[in-house]
Amino acid sequence: QVQLVESGGGLVQPGGSLRLSCAASGSIFSINAMAWYRQAPGKQRELVAAITSSSITNYRNSVTGRFTISRDNANNTVYLQMNFLKPEDTAVYYCNAVLRVRRLSPVDNYWGQGTQVTVSS
Secondary structure, three states: OEEEEEEOOEEEOOOOOEEEEEEEEEOOOEEEEEEEEEEOOOOOOEEEEEEEOOOOEEEOHHHOOOEEEEEEHHHOEEEEEEOOOOHHHOEEEEEEEEEEOOOOOOOEEEEOOOEEEEEOO
16 A cells, blocks of 8 residues: 655645645555645646656646745655745645556556645735
């Protein structure tokens, strides 16, 4: 089994910062990439940022320059440092991992439970 455990969500004022963490545990052979998605009420889930095992990153345009994704490969953990937060960043943030559970297995997607981020004064 694979489990993604998130932490760091909460309430923050506009312009503030939060750091989200997500640790993947269980039967994991390798992780190809980890990512953060978010879903606001009435909207589809959208990719926020992604990072590969070689630390290649990608960000959606609206968070570029404000958010930073990083990972600790040794601990199968991904972080999302969110600075200069805006009310429109309010959403449930989900951790995602693309990984193999064993050698020669195909890759598959795993999801965290989601953590609420609310940006409000």
